[in-house]
Amino acid sequence: MSATTTEPGTAYVPAAEALSAVMAPGARPRRPSALSASITFGWRAMLKIKHVPEQLFDVTAFPIIMTLMFTYLFGGALAGSTTEYLQYLLPGIMVTSIVMITMYTGVAVNTDIEKGVFDRFRSLSIWRPAPMVGYILGDMFRYTVASLVILVVGLVLGFRPGGGVTGVLAGIALLIAFSFAFSWVWTMFGLLLRSEKSVMGVSMLVLFPLTFLSNVFVDPETMPGWLQVFVEVNPITHLVSAVRSLMGGTTDTGEVTLVLISSAVLVVVFGTLTMRLYNRK
Amino acid sequence: MSEHGAGPAIETSGLIKIFGKNRALDGLDLTVPAGTVYGVLGPNGAGKTTAVRILATLLRPDGGEARVFGHDIVRDADAVRGRVSLTGQFASVDEDMTGMENLVLIARLLGYRKPGARDRAAQLLEAFGLTDAADRQVKNFSGGMRRRLDIAASILNTPELLFLDEPTTGLDPRSRNQVWDIIRIVVAQGTTVMLTTQYLDEADRLAGRIAVIDHGKVIAEGTPGQLKASVGAGSVHVRLRDASQRPEAERVLSKALDAPVQLEADPVALTARVAGEGIEHAAAERAARALSELAAAGISVDDFSLGQPSLDEAFLALTGAPARADARTDHPATSEETAA
Numbered sequence: 001m002s003a004t005t006t007e008p009g010t011a012y013v014p015a016a017e018a019l020s021a022v023m024a025p026g027a028r029p030r031r032p033s034a035l036s037a038s039i040t041f042g043w044r045a046m047l048k049i050k051h052v053p054e055q056l057f058d059v060t061a062f063p064i065i066m067t068l069m070f071t072y073l074f075g076g077a078l079a080g081s082t083t084e085y086l087q088y089l090l091p092g093i094m095v096t097s098i099v100m101i102t103m104y105t106g107v108a109v110n111t112d113i114e115k116g117v118f119d120r121f122r123s124l125s126i127w128r129p130a131p132m133v134g135y136i137l138g139d140m141f142r143y144t145v146a147s148l149v150i151l152v153v154g155l156v157l158g159f160r161p162g163g164g165v166t167g168v169l170a171g172i173a174l175l176i177a178f179s180f181a182f183s184w185v186w187t188m189f190g191l192l193l194r195s196e197k198s199v200m201g202v203s204m205l206v207l208f209p210l211t212f213l214s215n216v217f218v219d220p221e222t223m224p225g226w227l228q229v230f231v232e233v234n235p236i237t238h239l240v241s242a243v244r245s246l247m248g249g250t251t252d253t254g255e256v257t258l259v260l261i262s263s264a265v266l267v268v269v270f271g272t273l274t275m276r277l278y279n280r281k
Numbered sequence: 282m283s284e285h286g287a288g289p290a291i292e293t294s295g296l297i298k299i300f301g302k303n304r305a306l307d308g309l310d311l312t313v314p315a316g317t318v319y320g321v322l323g324p325n326g327a328g329k330t331t332a333v334r335i336l337a338t339l340l341r342p343d344g345g346e347a348r349v350f351g352h353d354i355v356r357d358a359d360a361v362r363g364r365v366s367l368t369g370q371f372a373s374v375d376e377d378m379t380g381m382e383n384l385v386l387i388a389r390l391l392g393y394r395k396p397g398a399r400d401r402a403a404q405l406l407e408a409f410g411l412t413d414a415a416d417r418q419v420k421n422f423s424g425g426m427r428r429r430l431d432i433a434a435s436i437l438n439t440p441e442l443l444f445l446d447e448p449t450t451g452l453d454p455r456s457r458n459q460v461w462d463i464i465r466i467v468v469a470q471g472t473t474v475m476l477t478t479q480y481l482d483e484a485d486r487l488a489g490r491i492a493v494i495d496h497g498k499v500i501a502e503g504t505p506g507q508l509k510a511s512v513g514a515g516s517v518h519v520r521l522r523d524a525s526q527r528p529e530a531e532r533v534l535s536k537a538l539d540a541p542v543q544l545e546a547d548p549v550a551l552t553a554r555v556a557g558e559g560i561e562h563a564a565a566e567r568a569a570r571a572l573s574e575l576a577a578a579g580i581s582v583d584d585f586s587l588g589q590p591s592l593d594e595a596f597l598a599l600t601g602a603p604a605r606a607d608a609r610t611d612h613p614a615t616s617e618e619t620a621a
Contacts, residue, residue: 120369125363
């Protein structure tokens with residue numbers, strides 16, 4: 001490796017003709033559209049997965065562990081049998097796993113932002129949010145992988161969704177749409193906080209209450225009244241209800257609408273905050 | 282380029298940037314003519330990188346104004362971004378991606394369609410001698426190759442203004458020479474280059490004009506020749522064969538050069554500053570005359586040299602290093618003494 005690394009470096013002599021030719025003022029292409037620039041950044045995220053495939057570990061191993069752990073840990077106690085509990089738990093555990101891995105968006109933004117390449121992106125004449133949207137587009141691929149992994153594990157363990165293929169896919173689509181919106185929370189923290197560690201720290205603080213204080217694991221009816229109040233306003237509760245209803249074949253349009261509205265609110269609020277920080281950085 | 286006529290590439294007035302208690306830029310005034318290499322010289326922490334980051338629209342100034350080709354860098358940031366490129370102090374390329382992928386990425390972001398982007402990337406890799414490394418991840422590149430890829434990415438859209446922030450820091454001499462050659466070719470194509478550096482010889486070799494900055498302010502500005510002239514034309518160093526001839530040599534030299542002569546710790550060595558009004562060949566002429574007068578007086582000279590004033594000397598003088606400041610202030614007084 002080292003022999004080939006130094007060879008072209010030392011042999012190179014800048015040739016005036018070759019360099020002049022590449023600098024000849026040809027027709028400059030038009031500035032790319034917002035969508036095109038975002039997709040290009042999404043492509044970059046996919047290339048990163050190609051070059052560093054280890055990062056898919058947290059969208060494969062982690063969801064499998066989550067599903068197995070909670071099915072067998074709570075199944076017997078809460079629903080009498082693990083298979084029965086799985087019908088209730090699987091949509092919830094899928095939501096929990098995906099929402100939890102959204103925080104990696106923040107980690108990626110945080111580690112990238114200090115690098116020189118980010119200065120280059122920021123000095124280009126492109127739609128400003130494109131780099132951030134690109135991260136999230138790449139992460140949506142990861143969310144899809146994780147969802148499918150959980151689905152397969154669930155099916156193997158005995159998950160039999162009443163909504164059939166359509167219901168299950170609709171549930172996953174809604175979950176990924178919400179995760180896209182929720183990722184903007186992490187782009188904000190990724191830009192706001194100083195280190196990767198602090199992003200992780202904050203994410204635990206946000207994600208644990210949000211996912212556990214919901215209807216993912218148990219029916220909220222069993223909780224004390226004050227906790228029910230929180231569970232009721234928690235967007236994750238509504239997401240889980242909506243996904244459960246879609247997968248179970250009993251689509252609850254009210255819950256689905258609520259999830260779509262909360263997604264839009266998340267994008268507007270945290271997208272705006274993210275872009276303010278991005279432009280100030 | 283042509284559409285901007287004779288206007289300067291960069292114009293700043295009273296640019297201020299404050300980080301906490303540190304005034305990184307403290308009223309920076311710069312005028313960078315288009316079509317040249319403009320050197321910004323200063324020690325670490327002088328504000329060079331801050332200035333570049335503000336002009337490349339990466340940072341907002343806290344005060345003052347700056348225009349790039351007439352476009353305000355704050356109000357009209359996008360117009361500025363469309364005309365400039367930046368090669369930062371730390372590689373502005375993605376380490377995890379290959380050389381080809383990096384250039385295709387930038388080409389796509391500049392609006393090239395997919396096939397066009399690949400062609401453009403391949404063309405640049407070829408011109409920068411990186412074709413063999415096209416499919417290798419940048420983290421496996423040598424420092425020189427990485428820097429070349431970085432510059433290739435910066436000229437992908439043939440920018441009107443290229444910022445090079447310490448482009449040769451940390452490079453071996455050969456890679457440094459390659460970068461210098463590239464800069465010369467780039468500027469010959471009509472691109473204005475703003476080059477920051479702490480290497481004085483680099484600014485001297487490449488830049489048409491130089492601004493010396495310290496503590497966020499321009500402390501001197503001009504052509505390399507003008508800056509050198511501000512510290513004098515240079516020094517003559519003489520080593521004699523016989524130490525006993527030194528008093529006689531001192532007399533001959535000070536008369537011939539019309540300048541004070543310094544006796545070195547080494548008993549056979551003398552040094553004289555050549556006043557020369559900053560014109561180098563006049564200094565050389567005078568030094569030659571001094572040498573022949575030493576010979577005429579029967580003084581055997583072992584070694585004789587005329588030290589060109591380096592930009593280094595100029596820099597130290599301008600930033601107020603004590604040794605040089607003394608030499609300058611002492612100069613007229615001593616010369617009167619010796620003349621008398």
